[in-house]
Amino acid sequence: MARDLFRGTVPYYVRYRVPYPDPLLNRILDLTVAPGRGRLLDLGCGTGELAVRLSPSFQETIAVDPNQEMLAAAKQLAHELKLPNIQWHHQRAEEFSADAASFDLVTIGAAYHWMDRPIIASRVHEWLKPGQPLVIFGYSSIWRGTMDWQLLVCSVIKKWLGAKRRAGLGEYNDAADPHELVLIQAGYTLDEIEYQHPHTWTLDELIGNLYSTSFASPAVLGDKQTAFEADLRKTLLDYDNGGTYQEEMTFYALLATPY
Template identity: 65%
Template sequence: MNRHLFQGTVPYYARYRVPYPQALLLQVCEQAPLTGSGRLLDLGCGTGELAIRLASRFEEVLAVDPDAEMLAAAQQKAREQQATNIQWRNQSAEQFSTEPDSFELITIGAAFHWMDRPVMAPRIRSWLQPQQPLVIMGYTSIWSGNADWHPLVREVVKRWHGEKRRAGTGEFNNLAAPHELVLLDAGYQLEEIKYEHPQTWTLDDLLGNLYSTSFASPAVLREKQPDFEADLRATLLDFNPNGVYEEQMMFYALIAFPHS
């Protein structure tokens, strides 16, 4: 993963990303037989959303991310929430290495698509203790969502960036294969949990969320940011003048157990 993909996004990421619903995290913990004394590895941890919220269920947590700004925000949040059992590593998932059978659970929250998945899937498998899972989490985005106003946002983004989705300074590469196929090829068996979450956005919250992404960050928009923002506000207010926009977000957890 390019450590500059999310340059300038951290304040927006920490404030405007929608957190994983607690009910979904509880379901994940029920599916993964946890002892309370094990270790968690959170790869691509970002601002610590999963690492911090799951920390109380483990003796030790190792959280890994290549973006130093993201890690600094995560460490600050961990201090505020008194999550003291987390170690932070500033490196990519591909750079990380550990002993076999080291972790009771390994999580990746909305970051597996940035990783070298065919390389990482079997490596992660070796790091898991027997019968323990890898859990990949994510949610619908503006690009995949089907709310009636989503196409309008996509049109505005494309007006300012062109038809191809951006990813930092480059273009987003669509995945050659879905996560499920990569994991099956690496010898996992899969279960999936889906959780629908009603989300209401104000224009300010929606813009903040967009600025937290790799395709519409301030670093990507640069001098276009004021005009992009004016265009988005005008487009959405024309669609719904009350400035409130609703969607049913779909969160998911892909629970991958290595074949015994």
């Protein structure tokens, strides 16, 4: 399933996803590694957002993802930035294996919910060096937004795709246990860092970002895409004809340290 969740999204993912703020990434590096030393494992690396930006702080980085298109985009970015210390693995996180106590940091960027979380938590517990964390990154979603314009976006999505949040060809599991519970049960202590980041969306950027998601991608919309986009543009311009929309985005890093 993981291979199909983001089918056709890569061009939108690369261009329209909002990057993690530098202060948040720098805070994690300050807490976890000495510059230029150690090994990083990035699971569910996608287009390389975390692996590429964090790799200069490590001697070696291993990045894992099941989506070949996303890996190709990540490799291209690393090549353009002349980052030779990243190894790319085309496989599911659950298929990856490593020696015990072999990583100084393991990261997962907004992808843990797509994985078999208890299995990953258990394995990462063994792969980390003593005292080093698994860090799960994430950010606020338009789907869960409470601002008027966000509610309008969701109403248009539900009009064309149904009330349940989509996840590729299936539906998103809203009833799943929170990450915190899964990690506590797997033997981790937890800490969390949040960072507020004001962001202004243009209408084109907002639509491009939606097309990068598993719940409103071109593949999910299918032959409804043109009508959906026209409806969304009209709805938002009727709400605010300036064509820009403000959001106070919340980015977070959940630090899970084995005990």
